[in-house]
Amino acid sequence: MAHFDKGPNLVTPFGDLTFLRSTHNYNVESYTLAEADVPTVDVDGSDQKIWYSGTAVAVNTSGASNGKVGPVETGNATGRAPADTGNFKGISMTYVPWQAMRRDIEIGVVYQGVCYLAECYEVDGSGDYVTLTQGVADGMRGTSTLDLLFV
Template sequence: MADFVKGSSTLGTPFGVNEYLRSTKDVKKESYTVAASTIPTVPITDNGVTYNQKILDRGVVMAKITSGPEAGKVGPYSIDTSGVTDGRSTAANIVGLNDTFLPWQLLDRDVEIAVTYECTAVQAWCKEYKADLTTQAVSNATATAMLSKGVNIHFH
């Protein structure tokens, strides 16, 4: 006879793939290497145990790193112009939106990702980093800067 046993009453921290595209028509991408050192760790709880994890979600604004040991790679664009000095807080260095979901790989190494540079996206579903290393929806200023830089992302 089949039966059901309820699992732990301690729920885990929910996370998963973020959908950011409004349409999959005429989406263009380019390959980059993301610097693992630019992704902050976040606490993830599973069955009452907390782990520090590096999670790079889809739809995060990515920018080129122009100075320091990670120069030539990309990392999350930061609206904090005082704390980030490697070029990731300069709007002119924005290359597009991350399209590769990495739930743990960045704990070990730098990883190649796909970055969308032309698409139709939902602005509220896309993310940028704040000074405290948390994310927020892409601001109007960042969306405008992306278009003026030549990243052809139309937000809805």
């Protein structure tokens, strides 16, 4: 019988929803992700703009991307800094593997649900994805428009 072996360096072409504790009882709202705000990631020696599911999302309140969303990012001056809790929109459910290299993208953002804190991300001051900090999680829990529980 034929079989299929996956190589040890397999790259997942589509995102997963490991940040969700359950695929039941969550609510999603759509937003426009600003192409300029998507972090650059090295993929096999090539720089790509990749948006991971599980990324904390906040809205830009100034600049060229005003009204569009991007990641919660340390040191950001357009309304997406960890201290700007009123601009938090939730946790991204959408994985964008390369499309953000060329244009803005519509993404789904979970605003009500139960998430694994260790599987959620934010962006640090150098533009790298890092595990969501307890401070940002607390900010999301304290926002009246979000109903997120982190375990």
